[in-house]
Amino acid sequence: MQLSSLSGAGALLLALACISSAEAQKTEQVRVVKDPKAKKVDVFVGKQLFTTLLYPDTLEKPVLYPLRAANGTVVTRGFPVAPKPGDPTDHPHHLGLWFNFENVNGLDFWNNSYAIPAEKKSAYGWIKTDRITTTTSGPVGVLAYHANWTNQKNEVLLEETTKYEFSGTDRERTIDRVTTLKANTEVTFTDAKDGLLGLRVAHELQIPSDKDEKFTDDKGNVTVVKAGTDRAANGTYLTSTGKRGNDAWSTRAAWCKVYGKMGPDSISIAILDHPKNPNYPTYWHARGYGLFAANPLGEKVFTNGATAKNLQLKKGESVTFRYRVLIDEGSKTLSTKQLNDAAADFAKKNVAVK
Structure with missing residues (x-):
């Protein structure tokens, strides 16, 4: 009735606006392409490369690297695989998007990288992807793999089965990850700071520093960044409970967002x-x-010792973790309401590996 009460020109404008809005949220086709020889899987959304699963054993863990926004902007740090000008060179084990933990039966899976000397490698764990089990293209792209969490003797502590679901529109990219870890022996995840789903963001999305900071490169060289000299970083955090900036660290929340300007857009x-x-x-x-x-x-760590959360699995037992990652670009950042709605939608999803 409202449409019929408009003039012909007004009705046309409204119809065009509706079409434009629908097109803006149109789901893109996802294409998942295996390259077993290179030990990688490329994920395209529409015609654009979104991300790549890299799983050579030289990386100590499988990673999605890099991640791109819908406009092609790389939102993850380039170092150490493809450094960009101004990239910090600290923590070489921070690469793309990954999943591991600092203390599994005493082994550190999180901090392992090429930077660890050979004589110290025995204290670190390794996640070795032995097969890609599913690659499906369509409105939702599916990528699944099997990996083993091992010590340096190649003894298996955990078997990992992970499934990714990728989707996107003209301004948003979505990753749903579900990972099941099955114990091959008795396993304890001893409460530790470094875990579990990790992402290293692009330089621009860092929080501007108000004090001198030190960064160490892969050769041990220390670089001091003076407060106020870093003009690229402009990001900040926001959680579902309203914590902002550095106050987000160590707090609990259903979601957390990092956002800032990269070029003309808000990421x-x-x-x-x-x-x-x-x-x-x-x-x-x-x-x-x-x-x-x-x-x-x-x-x-996050409660200053008030409580602890040690996860124990007997041989044959398993645990499953589920996460959604949203990458958005445009003139405005994702609102709290949009993220609450997305969290409610994700909570209803029956996400499983198989």
Whole structure:
């Protein structure tokens, strides 16, 4: 009735506006392309490369790297694989989007990288992807793989089965990840700071520093960044409970967003926790220098020792973790309402590996 009461020109304008809005949210086709020889899987949304699963054993873990917004902007740090001018060179194990933990039966899976000397490697774990089990293209692209969490003797502590679902529109990219870890022996995840789902954001999305900071490169050289000299960083954090900036670190929330300007656009990266995850809502290991991680198993550190969360699995037992990552670009950042709605939608999803 409202449309019929408009003049012909008004009705046409309204119809065009509706069409434009629908097109703006049109789902793009996703194409998942395997390259077993290179040990990688490319994921395209529409005609654009979105991300690549890299799984050579030289990386110590499988990663999605890099991640791109819908306009092609790379939203993850380039170092150490493809450094960009001005990239910080600290923490060479921070690469793209990954999943591991600092203390599994005493082995550190999180901090392992090429920078660890050979004589110290025995204290570190390795995640070795042995097969890609599913690659499906369509409105939602599916990528699944199997990997083993091993020690340096190649003894398996955990078997990992992970499934990714990728989707996107003209301004948004969505990653749903579900990972099941099955114990091959008795396993304890001892409460630790560094875990579990990690993301290293682009330099521009770091929080501007108000004090001198030190960064160490892959050769041990220390670079001092003076306060006020870094003109690129302009990001900040926001959680579902309203914590902002560096105050997001160590707090619990259903989601956390990092956002800032990259070029002319506002870029948002949000990680959503799932109510079925252990110790929901997760703690956020969100650092101003660019580490953005959800860690439900760091309670002892994040509560200053008040409580702890040690996860134990007997041989044959398993645990599943589910996360959604949203990458958005445009003139405005994702609102709290949009993220609450997205979290509610994700909470209703029956996400499973198989």
